[in-house]
Amino acid sequence: MIVRLTGAFLRAFLIALAILTPSLLLPDVGSDAAQVVVLVALAAGLFTFMEYASQFPSILEFRFAPPVNRLRYFTMFGMVLMLTVYLSGPALESPIATLLMRLATLMAHALDFPYSPVRLVILSLPADTPTTVIDMVRDAAGIAYVVAAIGLIVFSVIVRVYGWPVRYGAFNVWINLPLFDPTGGGDVISRLKRDSIVNIVLGFLLPFLMPAVVKLASSVIDVSGIGNPHTLIWVMAAWAFLPANLIIRGVALARIAEIIEEKRRRAYAEARSEDAMQAA
Template sequence: MVITRFLKAGLRAVAVALLIAMPAVVLPGGSDMAQITALLALVAALLTFVEYVGDYPSIIEFRDAPPFNRLRFVALFATVLCLTLICRGEVAPTPLSGVLERIGATVGHWLDFPFSPVRLMVLLATDDMSAQDVARIRSHAGIAYGAALLSMLAFVLVVRLLNWPIRHGAFNFWINLPLFDPTVGKDVLLRLNRDGNINVALGFLLPFLIPAVMKLASHTIDLVSLAEPQTLIWTMSVWAFLPASLVMRGVALMRIAALIEEKRRRAYARAEAEVQTI
């Protein structure tokens, strides 16, 4: 068991390090950011390893409730990989990068309609950017936002169809929600539903708010840097997957609240039946 836990924690740490280092390693001309990226990848890998190798939780939620974290990580990894390959294909074209570029352009045009989050990201383009830079922003935003929508849909299907998180056993509240103290404040059901609704609301609003805030802060933020591949990749990834993660967390919290309410209802019914039989 100990060896298996070490191996699983090590694989997770390597996967996180690969995710962070991928754009800097794959894209040409990334030597300036190589040391910073290597440091960030090492720190993230170490934190992931320590979190998953220990018996007790610290900060990562739903650690023992797959596939919540796995689904988020796979979606983010696939998005960063696709965006990185598209950017590399502009310098060293390959058949795969050509296919991904065409998919990105198609998805970007589908999602680039008035008042959509993708349209708001495209509007961040400055006059100094070329038409190719604007098209790159549109395709990257389309892929990132489309992948985020698919990940949210997949998690909702897992909750509804596969009876997450109790399909393979009981849900351990303390291990999976280490930062949530059920003994503090109001009733745990009210707090879970409130936090769930807040997370879902923020998740739906942030794709619209982030571009607006960036536009308002354009005098301090150099939006021209969006033409730089690594900046564009991480900006689009964070913009798309931070709201998606909040929505998924909100759905998960409301699902946990529903399970607790159902368990309470059964307990009250059992107690009432016992009282009637006395």
């Protein structure tokens, strides 16, 4: 119990730290914004603590199938930290911030080609957006997209090379997929594969659809505040992390369906072998 509570507290602290990072490093953060961020961090930390302190699953998926949630966290935290250091570079006056600013410019220009997600983000901005803000958005989008791609590559290696989740212990569908009902109707494998395809397709399309939706709803959505560093960090992090998270979930569901299908095939083969031996 002590180990479980300690782990839950550590996870809650890390979640709160990720949310507080922009407010801690960015210069000129208003008191009202800081209070809201602290409140959100406390709420997220409390939810994480309650989720991991409980022995029974509630909402969070893959609780006992590491390192999926760890990879999700470090991907998100990597985006937030790199974007924060980049946008607060002049205030930090550190070699790391200067290097990151140069790398961000290189990544952004490498990904800024016709019909790319980065180009679509820039096109979704109002026509009267200042050039400095456009460059800042381009660099931030490049950073977020590259970090998301790195997270996807790492998870693909974990699944295909290290054999997740088999090498990390037995996988229990009930505690790792609490929102998935195996008795909900239809074959479990077919449902897992269908959900996997939906998540992967939606994950690939979201970086292209979200800027288009913002552009179409420009009369309703005010994007003039995108030049605010705090706003830009969370907008770009959400734009890149949500699709990456969906793809990670889709790949994980496909892998689980593959394991269940393999076990079912093995069980059927053993049953046929036993029937043949009894018939003989």
